[in-house]
Amino acid sequence: MTEEMPNLARIERRDVDVVLTYDGAAEFTVTYDDLRHACPCAKCSPMRNEDETSKTLRRQVEALPKEKPQVRTVGNYALGFEWTTGCSSGIYRFERIWDLANRRDPDNGRPYVHGAW
Amino acid sequence: MAMSDSPVTKHGADAGEPPADASPQEQKQMEQAYAQMKRKMSIAEIGRKIKHKVMVLSGKGGVGKSTVSTGLALALAQQGLKVGILDIDITGPNVPKMMGLDGRRLHVESGRIHPAQGHLGVKVISMAFLLDNEDTPVVWRGPIKLGAIQQFIGDVEWGDLDYLIIDFPPGTSDEPLTVAQSLPDIDGMVIVTTPQDVALLDSRKSITFSESLKVPVLGVVENMSGYTINGKAPANSEVQIAGPAGKTLKTTSDAEGNFAITIDIFKQGGGKSTAEEFGVPFLGALPFDPGFVRGGDDGVHRIVSEPEGPSAIAFAAVVAALQDQIVDSDGPGLEII
Ligand SMILES: Nc1ncnc2c1ncn2[C@@H]1O[C@H](COP(=O)(O)OP(=O)(O)OP(=O)(O)O)[C@@H](O)[C@H]1O
Ligand SMILES: [Mg+2]
Numbered sequence: 001m002t003e004e005m006p007n008l009a010r011i012e013r014r015d016v017d018v019v020l021t022y023d024g025a026a027e028f029t030v031t032y033d034d035l036r037h038a039c040p041c042a043k044c045s046p047m048r049n050e051d052e053t054s055k056t057l058r059r060q061v062e063a064l065p066k067e068k069p070q071v072r073t074v075g076n077y078a079l080g081f082e083w084t085t086g087c088s089s090g091i092y093r094f095e096r097i098w099d100l101a102n103r104r105d106p107d108n109g110r111p112y113v114h115g116a117w
Numbered sequence: 118m119a120m121s122d123s124p125v126t127k128h129g130a131d132a133g134e135p136p137a138d139a140s141p142q143e144q145k146q147m148e149q150a151y152a153q154m155k156r157k158m159s160i161a162e163i164g165r166k167i168k169h170k171v172m173v174l175s176g177k178g179g180v181g182k183s184t185v186s187t188g189l190a191l192a193l194a195q196q197g198l199k200v201g202i203l204d205i206d207i208t209g210p211n212v213p214k215m216m217g218l219d220g221r222r223l224h225v226e227s228g229r230i231h232p233a234q235g236h237l238g239v240k241v242i243s244m245a246f247l248l249d250n251e252d253t254p255v256v257w258r259g260p261i262k263l264g265a266i267q268q269f270i271g272d273v274e275w276g277d278l279d280y281l282i283i284d285f286p287p288g289t290s291d292e293p294l295t296v297a298q299s300l301p302d303i304d305g306m307v308i309v310t311t312p313q314d315v316a317l318l319d320s321r322k323s324i325t326f327s328e329s330l331k332v333p334v335l336g337v338v339e340n341m342s343g344y345t346i347n348g349k350a351p352a353n354s355e356v357q358i359a360g361p362a363g364k365t366l367k368t369t370s371d372a373e374g375n376f377a378i379t380i381d382i383f384k385q386g387g388g389k390s391t392a393e394e395f396g397v398p399f400l401g402a403l404p405f406d407p408g409f410v411r412g413g414d415d416g417v418h419r420i421v422s423e424p425e426g427p428s429a430i431a432f433a434a435v436v437a438a439l440q441d442q443i444v445d446s447d448g449p450g451l452e453i454i
Binding site for chain 2: 008009010011012013039040041042043045071073074077078079080089090091092093
């Protein structure tokens with residue numbers, strides 16, 4: 001990730017995805033399944049290290065009832081998503097959301113060792 | 118441990134060659150000035166690369182500052198954030214033990230100090246890394262001690278961090294003052310208290326102290342607040358427990374016969390009332406959990422050994438309350454619909 005990340009100006013929560021509007025009017029959609037599969041918390045992250053467990057995580061996420069999350073800003077660097085089911089622990093840094101918006105692997109192909117991307 | 122004015126690193130090596138005609142004393146002064154300048158620059162850089170800096174203080178010793186510092190760091194790391202912890206306690210640094218880094222020594226590379234990585238990838242720097250023997254406390258005279266702290270702040274290669282948690286020794290105000298003066302843009306301090314009145318008085322002192330430091334109080338955490346007993350009884354029956362001070366505690370078991378009852382070992386709610394009295398936020402209460410003591414001994418922090426246990430849940434709530442306090446005034450201006 002070398003290019004400048006634009007400022008995220010707006011999040012619209014729809015039934016199964018969010019529309020992200022960045023300054024400069026670029027719009028992206030990210031499905032809730034993708035968002036939840038990319039949870040950066042210390043429990044979900046290690047599951048993405050192996051294809052097999054990553055698929056398991058994906059299936060678990062997809063099996064959850066579809067719902068709109070509560071969104072909160074954390075400082076000026078991240079967002080938290082609160083769901084009524086499943087994991088709400090991860091704090092998504094804006095870089096991570098930008099990666100997801102651009103259909104990039106937010107872990108940059110690095111395995112999760114412990115904590116801290 | 119042998120002490121010199123520069124207990125951490127020598128800066129002479131890369132300080133450039135002083136002019137050949139300078140006297141040894143002049144050379145030394147120039148080297149010192151150069152090191153000072155370099156440190157100032159790197160501190161400014163550190164200030165930028167660490168998004169949030171939180172000090173953890175208490176008036177009284179032994180109330181659980183280090184337990185809270187490591188717990189906050191781990192709970193933040195559990196969210197996937199990059200976290201560091203700086204253990205300023207020279208006389209009794211116990212953060213490394215709690216983070217599973219017992220016996221580590223200082224790692225210095227090209228004049229920069231590199232943190233060790235503990236549980237969940239949390240980066241740790243501790244005065245303990247300087248000690249030859251953990252059981253021999255260092256008695257440093259005031260100015261050298263504070264100089265070492267400044268050096269510690271300026272010379273550590275943290276990299277990018279979302280949070281730096283700074284754990285302090287109990288009592289004196291020198292260390293927090295030095296840190297507050299050396300490190301730019303500290304978000305604030307978390308004050309740890311226990312429900313006992315004496316400790317409460319001391320936490321009041323800390324709140325007044327924050328005003329003199331010009332570092333805001335982010336909130337009060339009440340530690341060792343109540344002990345929860347879980348048990349089994351016949352389903353839907355009343356359970357009675359003889360509590361402290363001759364009080365009988367009652368609860369009812371559920372359909373499966375499980376019951377939980379919380380005993381106030383000390384009087385509860387003191388943290389909350391202090392917070393209210395001083396108009397500072399109350400961040401939450403942490404239960405008395407013998408697992409913390411075990412974790413301090415065997416190096417596996419409670420949050421790591423039981424990531425979904427009651428203490429981890431209590432820490433997650435405290436962290437959420439803390440994060441609510443740390444919202445930048447020039448926030449992202451994000452519209453959420
Ligand atoms: N919530 C808790 N439940 C049970 N034991 C606890 C709890 N919090 C702290 N302790 C225990 O109390 C002792 C003191 O805790 P800790 O070292 O964190 O306090 P401190 O304020 O950092 O002490 P000091 O002032 O010496 O730095 C430790 O043995 C620790 O394991
Ligand atoms: Mg301590």
